[in-house]
Amino acid sequence: MNYLYYPGCSLEGPAREYDLSTRALLNSLDVSLTELPDWTCCGATAAESVSYLLSLALPARVLAIAERVDDCDQVVVPCSSCYLNLKKVEEKVKKDPALLEKLNIVLGAEDLSFTNSTKVKHLLEVLSKDICLDTIQKKTKKNLASLTIAPYYGCQCLRPYSVFDDPEVPTTMGPLLKAVGAKVHQWGMGPKCCGASQMTTKSDIAVNYITDILRAAKGADAIVTVCPMCQMNLDAYQEKVCSAAKEDLHISVLYLPQLLGTAFGLSAEELGYDLNLSVSKNLKQKMKL
């Protein structure tokens, strides 16, 4: 299986372990990735607040680069924010040919163009739909039966476009976690919002969202995420949340491909565990890392 790969800015910096573990996991599943040459930022959620046209032109540029690569018409995106921006262009252009024309006018200034022929897929979609669950089971060398995992989906891989999962009651991570032997923590917080960039601009209210999520995860050994922003909000501010809530809400938070990769017997180094901000010794022991 071949995919184009758009890591996005976070995966070069604060979410490097997501990049490392995604590449390592997909490699062990015989999925080959071609990183888009000279890819640029998708604009995240900030661009739309500055200019609507810019917020579509930035991801359209990424899709134009994707179309230049021969023999592959699907791009996998691990970051939910990047995924939504690329998906948004894919969906909007489908319904609005005039928009395609307008975006091509913008892209034409640097001799780029796009026809909207690339299929945009989130990493979770690839893992849960394109790869057979049997394959995941067969690749599992280390049974994680001692672990209870809380699957956290966040918003932007689910909404507003319901592509591969239910946008209100998502379930795609469940079978993946069970396939590697882990138990699934029963909670309703999976699709709730972590506050995203509000942790920077309005941290007083975003802290409440994180507190609710961490509190609901009590009883699980770890939370797994599929988005760099969710990961950062849940793992980087635990001290702040605990002292404000006056209770111990510490919990390990890791990326889904890190957990699956561990089950496949990949090393902690390959999966970037030393880069995580909150993975407890206890969890590492349980995972025999």
Added chain:
Amino acid sequence: MEDLKQKQSLFKDVQKMVQSCIQCGTCSSSCLAVPAMEHTPRHIWRLVQLGYKEEVLNSKTFIYCASCYYCTLRCPRGLPLTQAMAKLKEIAVKTNLKKHKSSMNFYKYFVKNVCCHGRVNEIELMTNYLISTKNPLVFLKYAPLGMKLMGKGKLPFGNALKEKGILDVLFRKVKEVEGKI
């Protein structure tokens, strides 16, 4: 004058987006940020429909939108409500609304940063944003996390792009095309 014209035209866009709102309140009951708002999203859409531009733009409602898309997903009229919230932010940015300066600065610096480097440079973005708050205490608030991330090599100073100003042409063209609208 230019600002006022732009403000009016963008506000009209928002009015178009929510003109068929039936005031059912599904958006408000789906919104996580309602406890922090003085006007619920439903109330804001009514004010938009009735043309209370200043009340809408002076409210904090759209500033608190985290783009979770619950309202858009659930709206029985299928209205692009998250997009309408972003459009209100766009008006605030483009017309330099003083009231929301701090949040708007973050978006502005983000886009400037991307324009300059092609990819986000977190160190520069956060430094510029924190300086713009003119509050040294905010620096102290973020310093421990910044040090931690730096210690783990998660805040690189540069990126792998060889071409400087790779997005210059795109940004210029977007401005030009937008100007024609």
